[in-house]
Structures are given as C-alpha cells and as structure tokens.
Amino acid sequence: MAIGSKRVEKRQPKYGSDLIVDLMRALDIEYAAFNPGATFRGIHDSIVNYGGNTKPEVIFCCHEEYSVAMAHGYAKATGKPMAAITHDVVGLQHATMAMFNAWCDRVPIIVMGGTGPMDTARRRPRIDWQHTALVQGNIVRDYVKWDDQPFSIRSVPESLIRGYRIAMTEPKAPVYICYDADIQEDEIKEAIDIPDITRFAPPSPLQADRESLQRAAELLVKAKAPIIIADYFGRNPRAVPALVELAELLAIPVVDKGWRFNFPNTHPLDITYGSKEYLRKADVVLGLDVQDLYGALVEVTRTTRVCEYVTPPTARIIHITLNEMLIRSWAGDYHALQAVDVPICADTSVVLPELTRVCRDLLKKETGAKKVIASRFQAIKEHHDGLRKKWSQSVQQQRGECISVPFLASELWSVIKKEDWVLVSRDVNNWGRKLWDWTQPYQYLGGSGGSGVGYTLSAAIGAALAYRGSDKVCVDIQPDGDLLMTASALYTAAHHKIPLLIVMHNNRSFYNSEEHNLKIAQSRSRPVEGAAIGTHVDNPSVDFKKVAEGFGVYAVGPIGRGEDLRPAIEKALAVVKNKKLPALVDVIAEAR
Numbered sequence: 001m002a003i004g005s006k007r008v009e010k011r012q013p014k015y016g017s018d019l020i021v022d023l024m025r026a027l028d029i030e031y032a033a034f035n036p037g038a039t040f041r042g043i044h045d046s047i048v049n050y051g052g053n054t055k056p057e058v059i060f061c062c063h064e065e066y067s068v069a070m071a072h073g074y075a076k077a078t079g080k081p082m083a084a085i086t087h088d089v090v091g092l093q094h095a096t097m098a099m100f101n102a103w104c105d106r107v108p109i110i111v112m113g114g115t116g117p118m119d120t121a122r123r124r125p126r127i128d129w130q131h132t133a134l135v136q137g138n139i140v141r142d143y144v145k146w147d148d149q150p151f152s153i154r155s156v157p158e159s160l161i162r163g164y165r166i167a168m169t170e171p172k173a174p175v176y177i178c179y180d181a182d183i184q185e186d187e188i189k190e191a192i193d194i195p196d197i198t199r200f201a202p203p204s205p206l207q208a209d210r211e212s213l214q215r216a217a218e219l220l221v222k223a224k225a226p227i228i229i230a231d232y233f234g235r236n237p238r239a240v241p242a243l244v245e246l247a248e249l250l251a252i253p254v255v256d257k258g259w260r261f262n263f264p265n266t267h268p269l270d271i272t273y274g275s276k277e278y279l280r281k282a283d284v285v286l287g288l289d290v291q292d293l294y295g296a297l298v299e300v301t302r303t304t305r306v307c308e309y310v311t312p313p314t315a316r317i318i319h320i321t322l323n324e325m326l327i328r329s330w331a332g333d334y335h336a337l338q339a340v341d342v343p344i345c346a347d348t349s350v351v352l353p354e355l356t357r358v359c360r361d362l363l364k365k366e367t368g369a370k371k372v373i374a375s376r377f378q379a380i381k382e383h384h385d386g387l388r389k390k391w392s393q394s395v396q397q398q399r400g401e402c403i404s405v406p407f408l409a410s411e412l413w414s415v416i417k418k419e420d421w422v423l424v425s426r427d428v429n430n431w432g433r434k435l436w437d438w439t440q441p442y443q444y445l446g447g448s449g450g451s452g453v454g455y456t457l458s459a460a461i462g463a464a465l466a467y468r469g470s471d472k473v474c475v476d477i478q479p480d481g482d483l484l485m486t487a488s489a490l491y492t493a494a495h496h497k498i499p500l501l502i503v504m505h506n507n508r509s510f511y512n513s514e515e516h517n518l519k520i521a522q523s524r525s526r527p528v529e530g531a532a533i534g535t536h537v538d539n540p541s542v543d544f545k546k547v548a549e550g551f552g553v554y555a556v557g558p559i560g561r562g563e564d565l566r567p568a569i570e571k572a573l574a575v576v577k578n579k580k581l582p583a584l585v586d587v588i589a590e591a592r
C-alpha cells in the first residue's frame, strides 16, 4: 500500500480536482510524480485526501526534470503512461528537457500542470500573475503531441481522456494538460459523468498495403546480401519473435540500433557490433522503425563531420516506420532525408508477421533458395560467434589506474546473470550487449531518445518503480555526470523504497565532452591537456558513497581495484534483493 494511503471505497467528487483524480483512476494511472506547487494544490489534496493516495500514488520528487524522466522510464517498462505534474510556469520550465527526451524517444507520458487563476479577479498579487502564462502549453508545444487547457470543469473528462488516447496512439508521445487553479479548486455544481473509458481505446495498429508488402517481399526473397536494421521496432516487445522469424526464414543478418531491445544478441544472425562488411555489400536493406535511417547507412568522421555511405549506391531500401506520422518543424528530430525504394508507413508489429507470410509464399517458388539461405545462415553464424568470442577474450581487468569498462560489464554480468534482470539504463559503451546474454525483450529499455543528459538515473528509478514488488532485479549502469545533474532522484528512490542496483561508471569526467575537446585540440595541433578544463570532475572528486548515503541510499565504494568489484556488487545486490531498497556501487573506471 502507498505511503499515507487510506482506502476510500465509495466516493463522490466534490471539487474539480476530485474529478481529475477519478479520471486518473479510470485511466489506470498508477503514479503521479511531482515536486509540489500551489497551482496544483487542488490536485495534490485530491490525490491524498480524496483518492487515498492510491492510483495515483504520489511519487515525491525534488526536481521536475527527473519526475518526467521517471515517467519516461516507467512508460518504457510498462508500455503505458504515468503522470508527472509540474507547477505552473517554473515547474514546467524545469521539466522541459525531460519532455524533449520523451518526445524524441516516442514515449507516452501524461504531463499535467497547474496555472492561474485565469480569472484575474481571483488572483493573489504578484505571484499568481508572474506564474500565469497565455498559454502555458506554448513552451512545450513543439515537443508534445498535444496540449490542452480545459476551460471549465465540464471540459475536464473530454480533455484528459483525449490526451490519454493521443499519447497512447502510435507513434506514442507525451501530452501536456494544464489545469486552471480555479477549475481544480471550485466545487462541482452539477453531476459530471465519466464515460466508459474502454470505448476510447487507441485505434488498432496500421497494416501495410498489399502492393508494398509484395514489393518488399520480392526484394527480400531475391536479395543476395540482405540486411535488417531495427531501431524502435522493439518498443512493442511482443513483436520481437516476429523479427526473429523473418530473419531466420531468409537468413538475414540483423543490426540492432539499440534504442529498444530489437533482437537477441545471442541469436546467430545478430551482427550488431560487427555489421560493416554486411552493410558494405548489402543489396537490400530492410529498415524497421529507424529514426535516423541515413545515419544508419553512413560513416561519420567525428571532427570534420564528413559523412560517407557504407552501403553501395545500388542497394535497394525498404523502410517500415510511422516516422511520417509525427513530424514537427522546431527540432530536426526527423533527421536527414534518405532515399527509400519501398516506403511503408505502418506499424511494424502487425506488418512483420504479414511480410514474413508473403516471403514464405514467394520462397516456395524459388528453386535452390533453401540451400543458398542455409549456407548464408552458416556464414553469418560463424561471424557472430567469432565476434562474441573475440569480445569475451578481450576483457582485461585494469587499464592503468582504473577498472576497465569491459571488466566492469563482465563482473556485473557474473553477479546478475543468475537473476531475472532488467537493464533499465543505457548500456556501458556497448559492453553489456557484447558480453551478456540478452534474450528477453523486456531486458533492455534503451537510452534517452533526445540525448539530454540527466535522464539515466531518473528513468532507471522510474522503470524500477514499475517493477517494485516483483522479483525482477533492475540494474542501472550509471554515468557520473548524469547522476550529478539529478542526484536528488536518489532521495525519491530511498523514500519510496524502490529496489534498484546502481553500478556507477565513474570516469570522473563529463567524458563525452572531454573526448570532443581532445579531438578538436588534436585537429588544431593544440595542447590536449586543456580538454580536462570544464570536463573533469576530480578536483575535488565527488564522494558518491557519501552523496548516496546522504539521500538515504545504501552505497559502497569508491572501488578502484578489479578484485574488489565483484564482492561490492554482491553486497549491493543483497540490499536490493533482501531489503528491497536501492543500492549504489561507485566504480572508478576508465573513460571508455
């Protein structure tokens, strides 16, 4: 049961905010994460005193950026939205970067806000004026799918039910709904019914047209060197077996771009971190929900930003995606324009089984295909096995003074592989995917989407919240710079007893930026020592054990010697498993 919860059996909404809480329950919104604010004190009171602090339950946060990022992680773990509530103008401004990440990552979140009173005659001097915008949604409109500010209590059900439906319709994305303080706080004068929510379900997934399916299947069946690139395909984890089936049918190697779990790394057709030679000779490329298809086909020189195609110009390209359904002009998250021979705007989760069926039919007519496919499968398998072997043999314990990144990944694996684990953060420089066995689609949730730092810790806590009460062990490989941005999220994890194993990749640097600085200095023949200025976090270095303990989180570290690593992770895991609490291991590791 939630903190401070009282079960309220029968209830009649008295205030506008009571109705909002009834709607949240009808929509099965489990949690509302927020830092408090007067503009939504009505909703806050209703959640606690009217709703009994269950469905939604308050998730108490110290910063809006991470309340939204928590909802981001939760949505990826569950496939459905929770609410993040932001105080008027100022709380929403804190939330904006996290909303941008969720937008780019195509994740549903119900972001709520308070404002006003819009009725100037009912405003307090100064603060109510300063914190009321016309209209508040303006600041996020370019990176939410829809925003609204219902005009009256009567408009509230339509607004929230519509918002929920829009957020959950593919391509999914956050919505923002703002409630005037008066609408929340005024008494309801007439009965307002909540309609049957089940009749407002998102529409069924979009299937591809027959002609395009046929063209795609013909290209794939006739291809000598096909390749599949999957990106957001795995957002629907149930669809993953369909990709395995298609890949196996035609022996097509698969590159997983990693924004979701798209393909098991143990599968012989997985060539994710060894795809170059396959891209180079590809005659047919099948893209599945690739956000940046051009980027997936080219190689970039980092300092000069020169891009060159790896795939031959003769390669035919099929792309199945809903990208076209959600394009805005403000940020270029639609990416570079890429020529496509068979563009299909549809939902891959229903297209893939259908495409496989058409391929299977065509294959019957292809004499000798079976033999060709079997030998292609064998060659790819050898390549795949060779890569896995090479990676596992390359793991060294130390690099200089630090623990090596592959060793960090492999020691962590040796501890958690006996568990039903979920990697709820990004991978550590791809070493998790290279060394662990990723077999189940729920095991990896992907990165931030918008590459805004400050996502990882908070989203990991949000995903772990989704798994609270289950036997899953949630693991967050946590960069130091990211933690520093939203460190107070640790308080939320401790306060709400959210079990999460946080293993730090502490390179004492905002290293990505340091690396850029190194490269630019090198290219200009300038001293590279300066790259540390404004990037290193080592003078003083942060004592993350103390930081975590200060927020009430169990912590061990700093661990700088390889032999100390496994016992430290085991200790922390015991806290996560036995006490059902978060625990942090501070690991001093090499930069990359």
Ligand SMILES: Cc1ncc(C[n+]2csc(CCOP(=O)(O)OP(=O)(O)O)c2C)c(N)n1
Residues within 6 Å of the ligand: 097, 451, 452, 453, 454, 479, 480, 481, 482, 483, 507, 509, 510, 511, 512, 513
């Ligand atoms: C909000 C935000 N600020 C700055 C950046 C630029 N940036 C990209 S990666 C990075 C370094 C992050 O450091 P850390 O989380 O420790 O990861 P590391 O690169 O060291 O592995 C920075 C500052 C960003 N992407 N987002």
Ligand SMILES: [Mg+2]
Residues within 6 Å of the ligand: 479, 480, 481, 505, 506, 507, 508, 509, 510, 511
């Ligand atoms: Mg770092």
